[in-house]
Amino acid sequence: MREIASGLLYSKDHEWVRIDGTECVIGISDHAQNSLGDIVFVELPALDDEIDAGDEFGTIESVKAVSSLVMPMSGKVIEINEALDDEPEMVNDDCYGAGWIIRIETANMEEQAALLSPEQYEAFLAEEEPE
Amino acid sequence: MSELKTTPLNETHRQLGGKMVDFAGWEMPIQYKGVIAEHKNTREAVSLFDVSHMGEIYFEGKDALTNLQKLTCNDVSKMQIGQVQYSALLYENGTFVDDITVYRLAESSYFLCVNASNVEKNFLWIQSHLQGDLLCENRSSQIGQIAIQGQKAINVLQQISKESLEEIKYYWFREMELCGFPTTVARMGYTGEDGFEIYCPQEHTVAIWEALMEKGQSFGIAPAGLGARDTLRLEVCFPLYGQDIDDQHLPLEAGLGRFVALEKGDFIGKDILQKTKKEGIQRKLIRFVLDVRGVPRSHYLIYDAEGQRSIGEVSSGTSSPTLGKGIGMGYVPIEHSKIGNKINIQIRNKMVPASIVKPPFVTI
Numbered sequence: 001m002r003e004i005a006s007g008l009l010y011s012k013d014h015e016w017v018r019i020d021g022t023e024c025v026i027g028i029s030d031h032a033q034n035s036l037g038d039i040v041f042v043e044l045p046a047l048d049d050e051i052d053a054g055d056e057f058g059t060i061e062s063v064k065a066v067s068s069l070v071m072p073m074s075g076k077v078i079e080i081n082e083a084l085d086d087e088p089e090m091v092n093d094d095c096y097g098a099g100w101i102i103r104i105e106t107a108n109m110e111e112q113a114a115l116l117s118p119e120q121y122e123a124f125l126a127e128e129e130p131e
Numbered sequence: 132m133s134e135l136k137t138t139p140l141n142e143t144h145r146q147l148g149g150k151m152v153d154f155a156g157w158e159m160p161i162q163y164k165g166v167i168a169e170h171k172n173t174r175e176a177v178s179l180f181d182v183s184h185m186g187e188i189y190f191e192g193k194d195a196l197t198n199l200q201k202l203t204c205n206d207v208s209k210m211q212i213g214q215v216q217y218s219a220l221l222y223e224n225g226t227f228v229d230d231i232t233v234y235r236l237a238e239s240s241y242f243l244c245v246n247a248s249n250v251e252k253n254f255l256w257i258q259s260h261l262q263g264d265l266l267c268e269n270r271s272s273q274i275g276q277i278a279i280q281g282q283k284a285i286n287v288l289q290q291i292s293k294e295s296l297e298e299i300k301y302y303w304f305r306e307m308e309l310c311g312f313p314t315t316v317a318r319m320g321y322t323g324e325d326g327f328e329i330y331c332p333q334e335h336t337v338a339i340w341e342a343l344m345e346k347g348q349s350f351g352i353a354p355a356g357l358g359a360r361d362t363l364r365l366e367v368c369f370p371l372y373g374q375d376i377d378d379q380h381l382p383l384e385a386g387l388g389r390f391v392a393l394e395k396g397d398f399i400g401k402d403i404l405q406k407t408k409k410e411g412i413q414r415k416l417i418r419f420v421l422d423v424r425g426v427p428r429s430h431y432l433i434y435d436a437e438g439q440r441s442i443g444e445v446s447s448g449t450s451s452p453t454l455g456k457g458i459g460m461g462y463v464p465i466e467h468s469k470i471g472n473k474i475n476i477q478i479r480n481k482m483v484p485a486s487i488v489k490p491p492f493v494t495i
Contacts, residue, residue, distance in 0.1 A: 041450065061425075
């Protein structure tokens with residue numbers, strides 16, 4: 001079973017969101033990093049980009065595959081994790097910590113209602129991939 | 132995945148934590164711990180690969196040589212008993228049916244090792260061209276195959292062999308007992324490293340694998356999957372059938388001219404290759420390194436230096452674990468193929484600059 005950190009919200013695209021006032025930190029879940037395998041490149045958005053929920057904000061590439069990063073909530077990019085440029089493998093090693101991807105200023109806090117709690121995300125994973 | 136074919140090591144892979152995928156109709160491990168770790172372990176120590184999905188087609192009898200000379204593009208008459216030869220089955224138009232290795236077992240006895248995805252196609256192709264007195268048999272399902280690759284491969288294999296493995300030269304083989312079972316051990320591989328490919332009766336594959344894993348512990352042995360096999364072969368520019376070579380390209384375009392023996396007698400595809408050699412090829416398989424971060428992948432478009440005109444398509448690409456850079460191959464018109472030339476790879480909506488380099492990407 002993959003780790004599902006508590007205190008976060010999750011999207012069905014396997015991103016996590018840590019809400020901090022009107023700001024959110026966004027990363028990918030342990031399930032996502034494990035499915036991708038060794039991550040070798042993370043393509044990040046530019047600062048101040050305004051991106052809607054459901055739109056792509058970057059791409060993440062492993063040796064095996066390329067995957068889109070999908071905005072779990074609408075907002076403006078206020079910080080990107082530049083350390084991923086040199087050490088993309090941090091997403092594998094610490095996806096809920098040092099491997100975070102972007103920080104946004106949220107445009108609409110009500111969108112969090114559409115995200116999953118850790119318990120709901122666990123149920124979603126079980127449904128998606130019966131093991 | 133119930134309809135997928137399995138190798139004798141299927142259960143072993145699961146116990147080792149292998150992530151199983153569909154590869155050409157076979158359920159195979161793409162990785163165990165991770166592609167990069169398995170890649171590096173092969174470059175630095177030794178890895179075991181299950182390649183039992185590969186096919187083996189036997190040629191035995193008085194006319195075996197004559198038929199192989201006609202069916203394959205390299206010169207089989209030059210082979211000694213115990214020797215292996217890289218070669219190809221070609222269509223009349225000179226493109227690939229498959230790339231293969233030919234093993235000479237005895238005076239008039241040979242077998243071909245062929246790609247898993249092509250076993251049935253090859254066997255039908257071969258059968259439709261056989262002439263004279265010989266037995267041609269597809270024994271793929273009876274034979275297991277393990278590749279042990281890396282600088283420590285010889286040390287590990289020596290633990291279970293009474294033969295002096297040091298005496299086996301590159302692209303030669305010997306028949307020997309391993310764990311009391313009859314095997315064929317060839318010094319070669321698909322990684323660029325020193326190593327051996329072991330053919331054995333399929334029912335003894337697990338026993339030999341387990342003995343190698345046990346004896347290899349102190350040498351750092353670990354299993355490696357198809358993911359690492361692909362990054363390893365790409366770093367040393369070995370072509371993969373279905374990506375870098377196929378029924379659309381000639382061996383001369385793929386840079387494999389040295390395996391085409393135009394001076395031998397008639398063989399299928401010879402006329403067009405002779406003509407092409409005289410007139411010159413129009414396109415060529417190039418190797419490129421991305422100048423910036425990114426990962427090129429199969430079917431991405433290749434553009435000219437200005438990023439204006441599409442000139443080809445990536446046949447294989449990856450992120451090189453050794454170089455930490457995006458590497459790839461692809462066919463481009465001959466006028467764009469010079470080493471040092473700048474090209475662009477379209478990655479999603481961006482032009483990513485790349486440079487054409489001399490193969491291989493990594494020198495072992």
